[in-house]
Amino acid sequence: MVDPNALKQLRIALQPYTLLYVEDNVGLNNQATILFQKIFETVYSAYDGEEGLALFKEHHPAIVITDIIMPKMDGLEMAEAILHIDPDVKLIVTTAHDDHDLLHRAIRVGVFEYLAKPMHIENLVETLTRCAIILKEELHRKIFNANLHSIFNYQNSLTLLLQDQKVVMANQPTLDFFDVQSVEKLRDKFVSFGEMLLSHNTFLYNHDECDWFSEISKNPGKLFNVKIEGNDDVHHHFILRFQSIPDKAGYGVLSLNDVSELGLLKLYDASAVEQERLAKDEKIVRGLLDMAMRSGAKIRAHNLYKGLSITNDALITGVANAEVILQTPYVQLKAMQYEEVFYLTSELFPTAIFCEGIKRFDFEAQRVHFSHYKMVKTSPTRRAAIRVIPDDNLTITFLYEGRKFETDVDILDISINAVRLSFPSLPAGLALKQFVVLDIVIKSVQRPVIINTEAEVYRIQENQRHYEVVCSYELHAQAQKNLIDYIAKRQMVLIREFKGLQL
Structure with a gap:
């Protein structure tokens, strides 16, 4: 005799679930259905396997109780088809036949329980109680996994599951960061996660003295700085943390938090950041040069041979990552060979492009191959006055606050309104917009010409081994004529x- 209170508790536990009962014996089916309706809110009944399968497809009950030996389709065939549709269904088979083959077949199919006919109410209640407990546990697990999946995919940090060094799972922010649709595509892009880590001073990455995976495996939970390039071609600064999974050798979870907005990369490795900036600038300029090549845009090449402007038309004939090929007349190539740099201008370019890294000249084909280029604000075409590099016939004495500088001053170039000087060390106190006195001496056959003028410090630039100081002045009358003549x-x-160089 079953405790009425136990039946009441069972009914409460099974309230969210429906039952499908399949039995070909009409009388037994009717009697059992009346009993089941006291336990379940909803009961569907069928009289053979085909009808039972059709009802399952329509209503998807959580529990199925079925006889085995039935016409059209037996209970185990139906059970196998149902479990193929929904492996979580709890299938209970009943039979009056004590057949070990049927029992083994039922086990292979994956039924939940095997009950002998006639069914005893105590056994039925015990079996359904276990069904209710397991169904509730599975519901909780599904809710937990669904929320865990939501957290996994919608948190801001990149989260990856690694097996050894390979990515086996990744959340949606990770896929978005690398602009891929699936983990498989991510693995196509990077065989090992370590390939994503870029070199940066004090950061974690693979090099001769460090294996990144060994380092994080030995230090679970430790925070590491790493640098990774995203799909936006920008280098991002992440804080990486690794946690191994207990009892699962080789498995671990990586989490990466993007801290790029703090702007700390430069503090750790300023030279690397500068190199990255230059590489990015070169990529932009390479795009401009490629566009000029494809459109056949008019280009001019410029050089300054000791201040003498050499300018000719040019044509870009090849653009690749490794080098750019420029075609220009022989005279321009000789100027490039002397200076080892040159400028390119075009209506297509927003500014002049400064080119260096010359790899080789092909004078017969009138071509130069070069590999480095950048946009610059200055341009040889924008000079207000002609500048030349002087010879030994022109010297300058620099006077500042009563001190005379003569032997320590080199003249880099001079024009009608400015001179660019080089100092091994900057005169103490010299600053922009201060006034100095210049004595410019031009030697001639008859007698030296001396131009004495006040000048304003226009620009000061610190180079690796010297300082460059540009002084501007305004000459009049004979002093101006003498410098123009020179x-x-x-x-x-x-x-x-x-011209002699061209021979």
């Missing part, structure tokens, strides 16, 4: 000198 004569000398 610059014009110096230009003629440089023209003859450059």
Whole structure:
């Protein structure tokens, strides 16, 4: 005799679930259905396996109780089809036949319980009670996994499951960061997660003295700085943490929090950040050069041979990551060979492009191959006045606050309104917009010409081994004519000198 209170508790436990009962004996089916309706809110009944399978497909009950030996489709065939549709269904088979083959077949199919006919109410209640407990546990597990999946996919940090060094799972932010649709695509992009880690001073990455995976495996929970390039071609700064999974050798969870907005990369490795900036700039310029090549845009190449402007038309004939190929007349190539740098201008370019890293010249084909380029604000075409590199016939004495600088001053170039000087060390106290006195001496056959003028410090630039100081001035009358004469004569000398280089 079953305790009425136990039946009441069972009914409460099974309230969310429906039952499908399949029995070909009409009388037994009717009697059992009346009993089941006292336990379940909803009961569906069928008289053979085909009808039972059809009702399951329509209503998807959580529990199925079925006879085995039935017409059209037996209970185990039906059970196998149902479990193929929903492996979580609890299938209970009943039979009056004490057949070991049927029992073994039922086990292989994966039924929940095997009850002998006639069914005893105590056995039925015990079996359904276990069903209720397991169904509740499975519901809790599904809720937990669904929420865990939500947390896994919608947290801001990148989260990955690793087996050894390979990514086997990744959350949605990770897939978005690398612009891939699936973990398989991510693995196609990177065989090992370690390939994603870029070199940066003091950061974690693979190199001769460090195996990244060994390092994180030995230090679970430790925070590491890492640098990774995203699908936006930007280098991101992450804080990485690794936690191994107990009892699962080789498995571990990586979490990475993006802290790029703090701008700390430069503090750790300023030179690496600068190299990355230059590489990014080169990529932009390479795109401009490629566009110029494809569109056939008009380009001009510029050089300054000791201040003498050499300019000719040019044509870009090849653009690749390794080098750019430029075609220009022989005279321009000789100027490039002398200076080892040159400028390119075009209506297509927002500014002039400064080119260096010359790899080789092909004078017969009138081509130069170069590998480095960047946009610059200055341009040889924007000079207000002609500048030349002087010869030994022009010297300058620099006077500042009563101190005279003569032997320690080199003249880099001079124009009608400015001079660029080089100092091994900057005169103490010298600053922008201060005034100095210049004595410019031009030697001639008859007698030296001296130009004495006040000048303003226009620009100070610190280089690796010296300081460059640009001083601007305004000359009048004979002083202006004397300097113009010198610059014009110096230009003629440089023209003859450059022509000699072309032979």
